[in-house]
Amino acid sequence: MSGNGANRAVTLGDVAKRAQVSIATASKALNGREDVADATRRRVLLAADELSFTPNAMARGLVAGRTGTVGLLTSDLEGRFVLPILMGAEDAFGAGQVNVFLCDARGDAIREQHHLRALLSRRVDGIIVVGRQTDPRPSLGPDIPVPVVYAYSPSDDPRDLSLVPDNRAGGRLAVEHLISCGRTRIAHVSGDPTYAAAKDRLAGAREGLAAAGLELVGEPMFSEWSENWGRDAAAMLLARHPDIDGIFAGSDQIARGVLETVRELGRTVPDDLAVVGYDNWEILATNSRPALTTVDANLQRLGRLAAQRVFEAIDGARLESGTTELPVRLIIRGSTIARR
Amino acid sequence: MSGNGANRAVTLGDVAKRAQVSIATASKALNGREDVADATRRRVLLAADELSFTPNAMARGLVAGRTGTVGLLTSDLEGRFVLPILMGAEDAFGAGQVNVFLCDARGDAIREQHHLRALLSRRVDGIIVVGRQTDPRPSLGPDIPVPVVYAYSPSDDPRDLSLVPDNRAGGRLAVEHLISCGRTRIAHVSGDPTYAAAKDRLAGAREGLAAAGLELVGEPMFSEWSENWGRDAAAMLLARHPDIDGIFAGSDQIARGVLETVRELGRTVPDDLAVVGYDNWEILATNSRPALTTVDANLQRLGRLAAQRVFEAIDGARLESGTTELPVRLIIRGSTIARR
DNA sequence: CTGTTAGCGCTTTCAC
DNA sequence: GTGAAAGCGCTAACAG
Numbered sequence: 087m088s089g090n091g092a093n094r095a096v097t098l099g100d101v102a103k104r105a106q107v108s109i110a111t112a113s114k115a116l117n118g119r120e121d122v123a124d125a126t127r128r129r130v131l132l133a134a135d136e137l138s139f140t141p142n143a144m145a146r147g148l149v150a151g152r153t154g155t156v157g158l159l160t161s162d163l164e165g166r167f168v169l170p171i172l173m174g175a176e177d178a179f180g181a182g183q184v185n186v187f188l189c190d191a192r193g194d195a196i197r198e199q200h201h202l203r204a205l206l207s208r209r210v211d212g213i214i215v216v217g218r219q220t221d222p223r224p225s226l227g228p229d230i231p232v233p234v235v236y237a238y239s240p241s242d243d244p245r246d247l248s249l250v251p252d253n254r255a256g257g258r259l260a261v262e263h264l265i266s267c268g269r270t271r272i273a274h275v276s277g278d279p280t281y282a283a284a285k286d287r288l289a290g291a292r293e294g295l296a297a298a299g300l301e302l303v304g305e306p307m308f309s310e311w312s313e314n315w316g317r318d319a320a321a322m323l324l325a326r327h328p329d330i331d332g333i334f335a336g337s338d339q340i341a342r343g344v345l346e347t348v349r350e351l352g353r354t355v356p357d358d359l360a361v362v363g364y365d366n367w368e369i370l371a372t373n374s375r376p377a378l379t380t381v382d383a384n385l386q387r388l389g390r391l392a393a394q395r396v397f398e399a400i401d402g403a404r405l406e407s408g409t410t411e412l413p414v415r416l417i418i419r420g421s422t423i424a425r426r
Numbered sequence: 427m428s429g430n431g432a433n434r435a436v437t438l439g440d441v442a443k444r445a446q447v448s449i450a451t452a453s454k455a456l457n458g459r460e461d462v463a464d465a466t467r468r469r470v471l472l473a474a475d476e477l478s479f480t481p482n483a484m485a486r487g488l489v490a491g492r493t494g495t496v497g498l499l500t501s502d503l504e505g506r507f508v509l510p511i512l513m514g515a516e517d518a519f520g521a522g523q524v525n526v527f528l529c530d531a532r533g534d535a536i537r538e539q540h541h542l543r544a545l546l547s548r549r550v551d552g553i554i555v556v557g558r559q560t561d562p563r564p565s566l567g568p569d570i571p572v573p574v575v576y577a578y579s580p581s582d583d584p585r586d587l588s589l590v591p592d593n594r595a596g597g598r599l600a601v602e603h604l605i606s607c608g609r610t611r612i613a614h615v616s617g618d619p620t621y622a623a624a625k626d627r628l629a630g631a632r633e634g635l636a637a638a639g640l641e642l643v644g645e646p647m648f649s650e651w652s653e654n655w656g657r658d659a660a661a662m663l664l665a666r667h668p669d670i671d672g673i674f675a676g677s678d679q680i681a682r683g684v685l686e687t688v689r690e691l692g693r694t695v696p697d698d699l700a701v702v703g704y705d706n707w708e709i710l711a712t713n714s715r716p717a718l719t720t721v722d723a724n725l726q727r728l729g730r731l732a733a734q735r736v737f738e739a740i741d742g743a744r745l746e747s748g749t750t751e752l753p754v755r756l757i758i759r760g761s762t763i764a765r766r
Numbered sequence: 767c768t769g770t771t772a773g774c775g776c777t778t779t780c781a782c
Numbered sequence: 783g784t785g786a787a788a789g790c791g792c793t794a795a796c797a798g
Contacts, residue, residue, distance in 0.1 A: 095549070095571055095791095097790095097791055097792085098791065098792060098793095099791075099792095107768075107769085108768065108769045108770075109769085109791090109792080109793095110768075110769060110770075110771095110792095110793080110794085111767085111768055111769070113792065113793060113794090114767095114768090114793090117793085121767060121768085122767065122768080123767060123768085126767080126768085138569070140543065140546045140547050141547055141791085141792075142488075142547070142549060142790090142791050142792070143544075143547045143548045143549065144484040144485075144487050144488050144493065144548070144549055144790090144791080144792090145484075145488055145774085145790075145791035145792040145793090146791080146792055146793075147484050147774090147792095148482075148484050148485055148488060148773095148774045148775065148776090148790095148791080148792075148793095149773075149774045149791090149792055149793050149794080150774085150792090150793075151774080153484065155527075155548075158528075163509075164505075164509075164709065165505035165508075165509040169503075169504075169505040169509075169530075172528060172530065173530055173532070176529075176530065180540070181531075181537045181540040181541060182529075182537075182540030182541050182543060182544035183544075185527045185529065185541075185544055185545070185548060186527065186528060186529075187495075187525045187526065187527060187528075188498075188512060188526060188527075188528040189516075189522075189525065189526075190509070190512065190513055190516065191521075192513070197521045197522075200520070200521040200522030201521060201522050201525075203480065203522060204483075204521075204522035204523075204525055205525070206480045207480050207481055207482070207483045208483045208484070208495075208525060209435070209482060209483065209484055229478070231435055312713060313713035313714075314713065314715075317715070339709075339713065342713075343713075346686070346715075367709075369504070369679075369709070369710070370709070373652060373653035373654065373679065373682075373683075374653075375654075375657070375686075435775095437774095437775055437776085438775065438776060438777095439775075439776095447784075447785085448784065448785040448786075449775090449776080449777095449785085449786095450777080450778080450784075450785055450786075450787095451783080451784055451785070453776065453777060453778085454777090454778095454783095454784090457777085461783065461784085462783065462784080463783060463784085466783075466784085481775085481776075482774090482775050482776070484774090484775080484776090485774075485775035485776040485777090485790090486775080486776055486777075487776095487790090488774090488775080488776075488777095488789095488790045488791065488792090489775090489776055489777050489778080489789075489790045490776090490777075490790085491790080
């Protein structure tokens with residue numbers, strides 16, 4: 087039966103009894119400590135196996151003072167950012183070594199407080215806070231008794247440690263790639279201009295262009311992070327600057343819209359016009375026609391690093407302060423380089 | 427400082443000392459038990475507040491025998507299904523009442539075993555297993571000592587309880603809607619025909635058509651759950667049956683592809699041809715042109731129910747067996763009904 | 767090598 | 783009303 091929890095779980099005591107040793111010896115045997123006779127250890131392991139003993143992590147945690155759990159506090163409703171980060175955090179140790187409480191605050195500060203209390207009450211060893219945009223978010227405050235790392239969105243308190251993708255480098259990477267594909271008349275269509283991400287990606291793009299002695303064609307176009315805006319912007323852009331040969335879009339969604347309009351207006355991608363997106367949101371990037379070259383923030387690595395920082399801090403290391411920008415990478419697909 | 431965990435957390439003992447009462451009284455006061463004087467209670471609450479006392483859930487769990495945690499074991503890499511289910515599970519109780527360990531097995535049976543062990547070791551009160559397709563998945567087996575509910579993908583063991591969306595009803599709903607929009611020449615483009623989801627949605631669609639004295643136009647077209655297939659299929663379909671006025675797509679991805687081709691071939695949606703998708707994957711459904719009418723499986727509700735079943739089982743109720751199909755709903759957007 | 771003892775932080779009898 | 787004491791399951795000294 088997928089049991090009804092009624093039947094008391096088997097404890098170390100049960101194992102000890104069956105193996106005819108004391109509880110302490112059983113504990114040592116199971117934890118691979120040296121000072122226990124081989125024969126005894128075998129008896130204990132056998133007994134544990136026969137009873138399918140599963141050590142009680144709470145009891146263990148009570149005495150050890152740490153739980154091997156991490157809280158992931160997010161407002162990323164779509165899970166686009168938080169899931170790779172979660173996987174990275176799991177990877178920081180073996181599977182099942184550390185477990186992650188995922189809490190979705192859904193953008194609600196009250197709910198976030200509830201979740202925070204719950205996590206602290208569960209004595210998580212640390213907390214990773216994952217925002218949904220790259221703008222700073224309110225710090226959880228200086229009084230959290232466990233290490234906190236902010237991932238993707240930085241904390242607004244510079245004393246906190248934040249790990250974020252390097253949007254500037256991403257913008258630069260995108261444009262450099264376009265240039266290396268022989269493009270020289272490059273325009274930029276992005277999302278909400280109040281977002282740090284929008285500003286940084288643009289700055290990076292301009293850097294890359296300047297380094298090649300080029301400039302953006304026309305003013306960068308800002309509005310919202312949507313496919314529809316990508317469609318509209320591309321139409322305006324091609325009307326005003328029909329001679330452009332490259333578009334750097336601020337997100338994959340925008341890029342999708344751009345691609346669609348560009349095709350409809352009879353331009354061919356990538357021969358006539360190359361397009362680069364941002365985020366490597368696979369469902370969008372790999373299903374467009376052609377597939378989208380895009381900037382990937384390597385969030386899994388970011389999650390792994392965040393978890394590592396957390397555990398280093400637990401092991402006594404002092405948590406650094408400030409925002410660290412992590413390298414991003416370019417994923418090249420058909421929207422910039424034609425298949426042969 | 428986002429502390430280094432060194433400074434011992436404040437315990438009930440600390441609170442008791444400060445409030446000048448015994449530990450037992452402090453416990454009662456904080457847990458809102460009746461048999462404690464009002465003045466005393468106030469003193470204790472004040473002390474707890476001043477020390478920002480956070481009860482240790484592990485210690486509490488040790489004695490209570492339950493932890494208020496649930497394990498969510500998934501292989502849904504994209505998080506498309508698992509996140510709504512997670513939210514539903516959180517909602518089953520207040521935010522922060524129950525916390526969810528999210529474990530991603532990434533389709534790897536070994537990793538799943540590791541995670542399962544870890545969850546059991548953490549004494550989760552129950553486990554929800556979330557598959558990534560609607561086909562049956564291997565049961566965790568009959569020997570799990572906590573209640574297990576399978577969500578989205580049913581277990582292959584009929585003795586387990588599985589909660590899945592009613593794909594047949596979804597297919598029927600989609601077609602009924604098309605019919606009620608005045609469509610009579612309806613075709614079906616779906617994904618991998620070996621998927622139960624594909625079969626069930628088709629069966630439902632046929633039911634709906636039959637009830638109206640209609641039949642599918644042409645054979646249902648199966649291949650893969652991709653946008654590209656949607657594009658190709660639509661082209662073939664319109665070539666072979668130019669007179670169709672409705673297409674029921676087996677997924678939103680396919681529907682996106684269909685929409686694109688249909689537009690390119692000069693047909694207008696929805697006037698000339700109405701399209702219904704499946705999944706209500708918002709990023710795809712709301713950004714298409716026009717936005718996609720689609721079937722929503724109401725996964726959040728599914729998650730809430732799964733969590734409720736788990737906790738009922740903990741409270742002694744016997745977990746039912748078998749697969750329960752939960753109602754789905756239609757989300758109507760512009761691909762079937764034109765905006766005025 | 768093995769067992770006894772003392773907690774980890776909390777809830778819960780059960781006396782006072 | 784309140785507090786002393788037992789114990790949840792486990793690990794870590796410390797004796798033997």
